[in-house]
Amino acid sequence: MKLYIDVEKKLGEFSLQVKADVSGERTGIFGESGSGKSTLVHLISGLMQPDKGEIVLDETCLFSSRKKINLAPEERRIAIVFQQAMLFPHMSVKKNLFYGYKRCHSENRRIKAETLIDLLKLQPLLQRGVKNLSGGEKQRVALGRAILANPRLLLMDEPLSALDDRLRFQIIPYLRSVSEEFRIPYLFISHSLTEMQLMTDHILAIKNGRCMEETTPEQLARNWMAQSPKGYLNLLRLADPVKQNGLFAYRWGKNTLLVSGGDATGESLFELSSREIILFKKHPEAISARNLLDCTVTEMFESDGRIGIVLSVNGEKLVAEIVRSAAEELHITIHSTLFAAIKASSFRMLA
Amino acid sequence: MKLAPEDIVAIWLSLKVALTATALALPLGFAIAWLIVFKKFRGKVALEVLVNLPLTLPPVVIGFFLLLLLGKNGWIGKLLDSSGIPIIFTWKAAVIASATVGFPLLVRSIRLGMESIDRQLIEASRSLGAHWYDTLLTIILPLSLRGILAGSSLMFARSLGEFGATIIVAGNIPGITQTIPLAIYDYASSPSSNAMALSLCLVSVIISVTVLFLHEVLSRKLDRRSTL
Known part of the structure; x- marks a missing residue:
């Protein structure tokens, strides 16, 4: 996956100005709360339009203010796993899972639903409603739903921060195995150094809406050692x-x-x-x-x-x-x- | 309880007017609520004021404006008259009057329903490949059902009780445009018809209780469905 981002976006007092050339299958976007991570997710996915700039994923131009290109979110094939699972409350687990799959063109469908359901251990949940699922189950369904949409890129926007520690680290193997099994590159957004170490190979660190550095999880953990409450x-x-x-x-x-x-x-x-x-x-x-x-x-x-x-x-x-x-x-x-x-x-x- | 044949027609007409007004206003009310809640555009405040205006204006004033608009010399009235569709002093005028007066209640309820939808659900739907109209039909519409139901019930009930605007644009013609409130008004003006007025009042209470009861039953059904 190759993602070129050069965008500017002003939101009230906050302004985001990021220029980066990201490549690799497991990339992290690291930053503290309010640094602009979620805004960046919105800009990449097309849910928000940059004021100006350019976003290119592989060979496809998703946005260009100069060329007046702005692909709609549904045309970008970029799925998002949110902090809260955001399952559709009026649908069963099965309907949630297949929501994106049904809307994906048949030539783009390369993921076998059965394999994914087995991998995420979702079979016993399929007929259930989503309200009474546990936090971990909800997040597994949300992940399955995003993967079944057969995206070119998966954006994981702090997908673990709403879970307690125990659940958080139970979900990580699922996140990793699913993206590896189906070869879906992802951008993993988080403010947790541990999650960055476990989920990514390459990191874009942002602060106050600006891109600070492109680094590795190891280097990031070293840089943050003194500031982090738990050290390295x-x-x-x-x-x-x-x-x-x-x-x-x-x-x-x-x-x-x-x-x-x-x-x-x-x-x-x-x-x-x-x-x-x-x-x-x-x-x-x-x-x-x-x-x-x-x-x-x-x-x-x-x-x-x-x-x-x-x-x-x-x-x-x-x-x-x-x-x-x-x-x-x-x-x-x-x-x-x-x-x-x-x-x-x-x-x-x-x- | 004693009801004259014209009272039966008035009850039937009231139900017909309220149902038609609600059914006609629903798609437009939904569209306007959606525009106000989810879209950014110039003139949004003006639209909100316009939609809510009937809430603050006396119904007689609304009726008068409608008369100016739909009357033979009004620009819509002229157009309809040339097409052979008479409006003023027909039951259709009563529908328009009821729809206009009840419209803000409908939009407000649907709007409240839509505002309670988490924006990220809509974002999730779009990022999963749904076009805006697909998201509207599969996410926003089902998740606004409670608001739609509440708005429809309110509007239906308001239409049943509509008097001021209706009497101006539809008149009070027994058997043609006379609805329950207008019939009660007629009876109330002669002291010997108090029993008849009371009977119609009772019918009004029964219809209102039924509407509220149906609203409650359907709301609970929706609640049960969403907690499965």
């Missing part, structure tokens, strides 16, 4: 733990991690804040933290006066965060060997 978030996928003295012992590459809250079956996703890792130059004598990992510094970066230390723990990557004075006192440089102490309760299970 290490995301770890761990599976099949063994119970050990009331804790869960997970294999992590060649290492073992002791975690206080886990799930005995299957794979789980954990979040570990860079601020929860304590670094020692020498092996500490006796500590209460249940994880003491032998590691080597592979990279160092700075984020607003805080130092990010990228560690290799037997080949596995971990980012710790310390203040500059601590880095200087410990004489930490690249290739330094350190010990990282992490409490078993510092791991937060997301899904």
Whole structure:
């Protein structure tokens, strides 16, 4: 997918001015509330008209003030998954799902409805009304409805922010697997660094209606480390733990991690804040933290006066965060060997 | 309860006028409510004022304006007269009077129904490939049904009670343009006909209660359907 955007839009006091050339199948648009993310979604989808500029998706010009082109939303084939599922309340799940499908020209229909319904586990819900569905079910139906419209591009406008944490991370695998299975490129809009890390390869960061940078999820997480309330978030996928003295012992590459809250079956996703890792130059004598990992510094970066230390723990990557004075006192440089102490309760299970 | 044959005709005529006025005003009321709620255009405020004007004007004034417009020398009246369609002092004039007076109530209710629709539902529909008219029929219309129903009931009830504008443009001709309120007016002017007036009042109450009852039943049906 190639999306060229060069638009200007004034809305009262707020003005959006974005110029970007986005390519890739999994692109994120990152920004805080009020930064103009949703306005951008409206402009790309045709629900709002820019004051001037140009929007080109692949080879198709969607909008050009110069050439006086403005394709209607239904001609753009850009489906949206909103923050709230926005299911049509007077229709059943099945009718919601097929709303876009029925309006899609037969030559553009390449997605098999049965496959999608199976993938999203929607079969038992088909005949139900939409009002009594849970938040997660609603969002799965909304996703299915958008995909079945066979769009060229899927816009996901903060699709997880209305859900609680547990549901949020249960939906992410669906979002990813559906777009991968049916090869539909997407723009994922969010203000969550974790979601950006899990959902995107490439990010357009916007602030106050202006495009700030084009970056990667990793670089974005590093840039935001000092400002973010939780620092840099290490995301770890761990599976099949063994119970050990009331804790869960997970294999992590060649290492073992002791975690206080886990799930005995299957794979789980954990979040570990860079601020929860304590670094020692020498092996500490006796500590209460249940994880003491032998590691080597592979990279160092700075984020607003805080130092990010990228560690290799037997080949596995971990980012710790310390203040500059601590880095200087410990004489930490690249290739330094350190010990990282992490409490078993510092791991937060997301899904 | 005692009803004269002309009273039966008046009841029938009242129902016919109210039903026709509501049915005729409904598509236009829906279209105007849609324009006001969803479209941005110049003169929107003027349109809103025009639509709501009959709410604030005395019905007799509305009747007089209609008489000027539809009378033999009025520009619509002249046109219709040359086509052989007489309006003034026919039941059709009563329909026009009722439709004009009840129209703001209809538009207001439909408008309230439309304003309660989440804009993102409409955006979702458009982004899923629906043209504006498709969205209008499949999303806006069904989700405004409660407003349409409330507006129609209100307008029907208002039409049943319409007096001032009707007497000016349709007159009070028994068996031809005399509706229930006009018949009651006739009876009330002679003290010996109080019983007859009371009978017609009772009929009015029965019709109004039936309309309100039907409105409630249909509203509940809509509620049940939307919570399935």
